[in-house]
Amino acid sequence: MTTEAGDCPVILWFRQDLRLADNPALVHAVATDRPILPVYILDQGSAALQPGAASLWWLDKSLRALDASLRARGSRLILRRGDSEAELRRLIDETDADAVFLNRRFEPDAFARDADIAHALQAEGVDCKGWNGTLLARPGSVLNGSGQPYRVFTPFHRTLLATTVAPPHAAAPDALATPPEPASEDINAWGLHPTRPDWSGGFDWTPGEAGAQAALTAFLSRGLKSYSAGRDIPAELATSRLSPHLHFGEISPWRPIEAARSAAADGRVPAAEAEKFVAEIGWREFSAHLLHAFPQMTDTAFRPEYDAMPWRNNAADLEAWKRGRTGYPIVDAGMRELWATGFMHNRVRMIVASFLVKHLLVDWRAGEAWFRDTLVDADLASNVQNWQWVAGSGADASPYFRIFNPTAQGRKFDADGRYVRRWVPELRGVPDRWLHAPWTAPPEVLRDARVSLGADYPRPVVDHDLARKRALEALGIVVARRAGQGD
Template identity: 70%
Template sequence: MTTTARTSKAPVILWFRRDLRLHDNPALERAFATGRPVLCLYVLDPAQCGRASGAASLWWLDKSLRALAASLAERGGRLILRRGDSETELRRLIDQTGADAVYMNRLFESEGFTRDADIAHALKAEGVECQGYNGALLTRPGSVLNGSGGPYKVFTPFLKALLAQAEPPPHTLGPRDMSGASKVASDDIDDWGLHPMRPDWSGGFDWTPGEAGATEALSRFIAGGLKTYGKGRDHPSEPGCSRLSPHLHWGEISPWRAVQTARDAAAHGKVPAAEAEKFVAEIGWREFSAHLLHHFPTLPDRAFRPEYEAFPWRDDEAGFRAWTKGLTGYPIVDAGMRQLWTTGWMHNRVRMIVASFLIKDLLVDWRRGEAWFWDTLVDADLASNAQNWQWVAGSGADAAPYFRIFNPTAQGEKFDASGAYVRRWVPELRGLNDKWLHAPWTAPPEILRAAGVRLGTDYPRPIVDHGEARDRALAALKVVSASRGDD
């Protein structure tokens, strides 16, 4: 890095990553509080956290960056876009402008956390101040520890400790005037190719990325789904989920904002307090996942419980392909996988059902499902994705036991009793009445004919018998038990 004379009026760099908002942004507040020109920078760096974002996430990032740039422009600011290695691009901007400080909200995945520390150490050695803050979580990993000084591995005591000690920061709106920074070269986001082309598979993505979209989603949830959140979130045909997960992942809204808005609604009698706290607990589960990944960085790649590395997974490529395409013959599973492909999102309850089917009915390694979700979910989050897949697999921290095997037919009948969800995403079965909808292979031939359904032609027969698959899965579990030394 070349040496450039710096003065007290030298600009500072505000380095955006997964904090794409102006409100409740601690790094932004501190950068503008210096009273010096602020250079707002985003670097497209695939190595930022050790794993490149999936295609659906890049679609979201494209729209979120455009929204952030527009918000900055409304306040007289400008978003500088660069692509490449983060440290290289930071140094290049420092050389071009004489900036002598970098403000950022920290990444807490182990690899990103270490990279941040390495960059800060290198820049500080050359006289560039580096300041990092927590803009992503209720509290930074490492601050919620058990009585032995180690990380919690069970959720309930973690949540209790988290809520007892975490203090909400003051709500901030960001400075009104963000002008004053010198104009330097910036990439054109159109040249980054984040939006899919040839083909554009995102036509069904009904989302509004960006801070305004996040605020709207939260308001809509408070006014609707939160009132019956405990039960409504289990029924995929109802608007019971918050749909905040992609906004939270990209930092378009602070998790504290979501928590406090829900609690304020309860305090003013707009929603039951128990429902608000159920939602807070779900934010806490996200927090638990992030803290676990920070302490156990192999979570996305290796079983948290080592004995599960001995599990005898099957190489079932045909089954895996049928699962990804929503052609398993189990309507609730296929509806979920088609919803995912079409919208970039899947209902929470259905995520558990499709994950259980892949892992336990097909005995396909959970890591393959995790990778598919990573590429196709707009809310793909390294910590949550890994933790949730391992939860279903029984190999994670505080996980559901492996012998808890969802029956996809019973799950469909219980949580989609009206059939509205299946009929929307598996339209070839619309003509079947509720009695046969979740198990069309059991319907009499005359019922299938009347509904215009030809099994094996219009809709596949089940690719596996669930009863037999369950027995096979429980037999496979004995390998794990043997490696663990269980009787």
């Protein structure tokens, strides 16, 4: 293919920005007034960048939605699979494209890979340009008074909001010109659904840009009014469920913030509720900035002394946790919700993570890996930061000695048992009084509920008081190391 210099197409490289509205790379590509080649490359060469099984399920649906939106505008999504640089070069050779526009990724391996690709292509005369289309602010731009990355959330969030201005809204273009020649792979051949087993039958989501907007609209009308309290009740539909849409870039993070604040300004919701929601988006931002500044967080404790933690790492305990067979109903309900839906309520995520790390003394990295594979909203920065937060080893982390009592947590946040009874149906007949600790129920109560502990439902894999004592003893080793380092 040979083209005049002014007609050379621009490659628009989609990654975690699967939308047409508020897409900086797309806006700049359209401004060139040149043909645009929208491409998504499934690069499975790097283990660190490899999406988990649930994320691949979402990716399949999101790419189909993006392709439909492009086709409605006279364009289409070109799908390629393989090494990113090699596939970009192949597309350049096929089309004489002389520019690659993209929205940057900031995870350590992705950031380094993108820089290597840009330098290599620019050395050969291909213009490579990138923008921030996934975060509120570019990592490295929100620093403390000493010019260093923040390690504590509250001052980070305060500075972020004080120094960052939302970009103007950019509507999706009405039309896009894409040459017909470049071949695209068939997404059906990619096999993105989980197999052996395929547990995705219960995934009730609408991936894509339209699905993201629908989720935001539903949240504004349903959950935002009482967000600060409702977000802790797992049986209620009080959370935004925007996390997978944000992870895949189907909506700009600025849009939920502006929508929430607009609802508060109009008197539709209390201002404090809107700002609580804004802070949750800020926590996502904090995680991304932390990981960019401290890339070692993916593999080692942010607080190095926690690498001395004497993990038990019992394989049977880990498997019981994964399968929702720990004998603690609120923990098991959360793990079964995750397996059935690709999602878990935020409060329950904290409970199950604390149980794994502190009750079972299983390394937080094992839990992070399981979440990364089974969550549709699995985001490297958020996942690593949140697991380290629960483990006590992260920045601005929950103290390790804060050990959730899963029975008390269940009674507090699922008082009427609706959540547990939905996901642990074998306990439906157990009265509320004993539901969150069925091993304490009198034999006749269990008999009437048709529950045989150890058969229909497991006995607890560990006693809470014993687990708490064991966890605090393990913490003592960490404290001793910290003291030895002169901390």
